[in-house]
Amino acid sequence: MALLEIENLTVTFDTASGPLRAVDGISLSIDKGEVLAIVGESGSGKSVSMLAVMGLLPWTATVKADRMTFEGRDILNLKPADRRRIIGKDIAMIFQEPMASLNPCFTVGFQIEEALKQHMGLDGAARRRRAIELFEAVGIPDPEDRLSHFPHQMSGGQCQRVMIAMAISCEPKLLIADEPTTALDVTIQKQILDLLMNLQAEQGMGMIMITHNMGVVAETADRVVVQYKGKKMEEADVLSLFERPQHAYTRALLSALPENATGDRLPTVSDFSLEDAPYQGARAQGAQT
Amino acid sequence: MSEIVLETRDIVRDYHIGGGLFGTGRTVHAVKGVSLKVEKGKTLAIVGESGCGKSTLACIITMIDAPTAGELFIDGEKVDIAARRLSPEMRRKVQIVFQNPYGSLNPRQKIGDVLMDPLVINSDTPAAERRDRAMAMLTKVGLLPEHFNRYPHMFSGGQRQRIAIARALMLNPRLLVLDEPVSALDLSVQAQVLNLLADLQDEFGLTYVFISHDLSVVRYIADDVLVMYYGEAVEYGPREAVFSDPQHSYTRTLFAATPRADVESIRKRLAKKAA
Numbered sequence: 001m002a003l004l005e006i007e008n009l010t011v012t013f014d015t016a017s018g019p020l021r022a023v024d025g026i027s028l029s030i031d032k033g034e035v036l037a038i039v040g041e042s043g044s045g046k047s048v049s050m051l052a053v054m055g056l057l058p059w060t061a062t063v064k065a066d067r068m069t070f071e072g073r074d075i076l077n078l079k080p081a082d083r084r085r086i087i088g089k090d091i092a093m094i095f096q097e098p099m100a101s102l103n104p105c106f107t108v109g110f111q112i113e114e115a116l117k118q119h120m121g122l123d124g125a126a127r128r129r130r131a132i133e134l135f136e137a138v139g140i141p142d143p144e145d146r147l148s149h150f151p152h153q154m155s156g157g158q159c160q161r162v163m164i165a166m167a168i169s170c171e172p173k174l175l176i177a178d179e180p181t182t183a184l185d186v187t188i189q190k191q192i193l194d195l196l197m198n199l200q201a202e203q204g205m206g207m208i209m210i211t212h213n214m215g216v217v218a219e220t221a222d223r224v225v226v227q228y229k230g231k232k233m234e235e236a237d238v239l240s241l242f243e244r245p246q247h248a249y250t251r252a253l254l255s256a257l258p259e260n261a262t263g264d265r266l267p268t269v270s271d272f273s274l275e276d277a278p279y280q281g282a283r284a285q286g287a288q289t
Numbered sequence: 290m291s292e293i294v295l296e297t298r299d300i301v302r303d304y305h306i307g308g309g310l311f312g313t314g315r316t317v318h319a320v321k322g323v324s325l326k327v328e329k330g331k332t333l334a335i336v337g338e339s340g341c342g343k344s345t346l347a348c349i350i351t352m353i354d355a356p357t358a359g360e361l362f363i364d365g366e367k368v369d370i371a372a373r374r375l376s377p378e379m380r381r382k383v384q385i386v387f388q389n390p391y392g393s394l395n396p397r398q399k400i401g402d403v404l405m406d407p408l409v410i411n412s413d414t415p416a417a418e419r420r421d422r423a424m425a426m427l428t429k430v431g432l433l434p435e436h437f438n439r440y441p442h443m444f445s446g447g448q449r450q451r452i453a454i455a456r457a458l459m460l461n462p463r464l465l466v467l468d469e470p471v472s473a474l475d476l477s478v479q480a481q482v483l484n485l486l487a488d489l490q491d492e493f494g495l496t497y498v499f500i501s502h503d504l505s506v507v508r509y510i511a512d513d514v515l516v517m518y519y520g521e522a523v524e525y526g527p528r529e530a531v532f533s534d535p536q537h538s539y540t541r542t543l544f545a546a547t548p549r550a551d552v553e554s555i556r557k558r559l560a561k562k563a564a
Contacts, residue, residue, distance in 0.1 A: 041475040041476065041477060041478075042446075042475055156339075185338035185339055185502060186338070186502060186503075186504070186543060186546045186547050186548075187338060187542060187543065187546045188338075189546065189548075190545070190546035190548075193548075201562075212475060212476060213548065214476070214550045215505075215547065215548025215549060215550045216548050217550070218548060218549060218550040218551070218554065218555050218558075219548045219549070219554075219558065238555055238559070239552065239555055239556065239559060242550065242551070242552050242555055243552050252477065253476060253477065254550075256476050256477050256479070256480040257476065257505065257550060258479075258480075258483065258505045258506050258508065258509035258510075259505040259508065259509070259550065259551075260550075261509050264487070265484045265487060265488075266480040266483055266484055266509070267480070
């Protein structure tokens with residue numbers, strides 16, 4: 001049985017200028033211990049579809065799906081209280097901006113212990129022990145001392161480590177990483193990716209890696225879903241995607257990589273015909289002309 | 290021999306952080322003696338991680354900030370903004386494009402005014418001509434004349450970066466400093482902006498100082514590469530030499546950390562994982 005299964009997911013936002021369809025009929029599934037990458041440009045709906053899984057979308061969003069199950073259990077029409085028991089425990093998420101996702105008013109120790117208190121029911125001393133253990137696991141030096149630091153006292157890479165520690169604190173079965181390294185330097189990016197992949201292998205988590213960086217995909221994923229304007233363009237295992245991309249959009253994305261440049265100029269996505277990928281929400285295109 | 294547009298000799302920039310009531314002040318050495326030369330029509334890429342001083346160096350080259358020590362030559366002419374005010378001619382020679390196209394345009398200013406402002410400040414071009422030149426520049430960077438009266442929020446990230454490039458080019462500069470111009474953009478938009486930069490370089494014979502932390506972009510666009518680490522230039526040379534035979538250990542770390550998107554390395558990773 002698949003860990004997470006989504007069939008025909010559609011997310012529509014009510015805006016002042018009419019409904020905007022951000023995700024349009026996405027289906028995907030992920031197994032235990034598998035790393036799935038979702039690739040796409042900004043506005044392709046890759047974050048929105050995962051926020052829909054987490055139930056974190058604002059009230060202006062309408063989420064519809066034929067099926068959305070986690071371990072065989074429906075998570076689309078869940079009562080908020082039941083959802084809170086799953087979200088943050090069995091499904092955890094890491095966000096793009098580590099600085100912005102931590103609360104600046106509380107110490108990182110308090111924030112990580114909050115998750116442990118909520119989901120694991122540990123007492124104070126046990127929580128602290130577990131927090132130190134987690135900080136060691138994600139490679140934060142001097143963990144005992146660091147627990148009493150505030151987010152602004154730490155660097156971006158350290159904050160992202162705190163976020164990862166928080167996400168894995170309750171031993172999730174599925175970890176969703178939404179552009180976990182976009183805000184970081186390449187050397188730090190390498191460390192964070194290595195850390196995530198090690199944790200994933202150790203704990204056998206399923207992992208969904210949302211990114212727009214083809215390099216990150218190549219370094220982490222088992223299977224890849226390519227998304228464009230809310231629709232799924234292509235799904236393939238990582239090797240065949242890079243070796244024999246089937247869809248025109250995937251080929252366009254790959255050839256726009258500067259390292260694949262052959263001529264004097266880079267091919268761009270608009271050089272490829274994308275007629276086979278019509279997009280219903282015409283608002284995004286209308287705004288550009 | 291070709292012309293040298295930009296030369297710096299042992300540029301140093303220290304920031305003094307004042308002490309409070311009880312603490313003593315300290316000094317941060319942001320740039321520690323960087324020397325470089327760029328020929329006309331060439332691109333120098335400056336690479337390094339955040340906090341290594343590459344943007345500070347960009348500010349000094351753009352003559353926004355004065356160096357603590359060292360000399361800066363633009364077109365062979367020595368510049369010292371700490372000693373005397375810059376002439377409008379010098380100001381015109383170097384322009385900068387910033388990283389974040391969402392933050393570098395005034396949300397309450399129309400695009401036309403954004404483009405005409407440099408002319409108002411630095412030249413005495415009549416209004417009608419200013420308007421014509423702004424219109425011409427809009428088409429040059431791949432926008433349309435009807436964008437003239439629109440506000441920045443009506444544009445996408447890539448279009449805004451085109452506007453920022455157009456603004457920098459309004460004064461016909463000799464040297465364009467690009468401070469991470471594509472790192473906030475999507476892959477396909479990044480390709481468009483890089484192509485635009487290459488087109489403009491051919492057309493106007495522009496010289497670029499291109500600041501980036503993305504090595505694949507640097508490899509594509511640069512003629513020379515300067516690697517900075519903690520304020521020091523640890524590696525400086527032609528692109529091929531730096532990429533094929535990096536000398537400094539930091540450069541090698543940087544190369545090793547860059548994710549590789551070729552089939553061969555994916556195969557290797559999968560084989561390792563299966564084992």
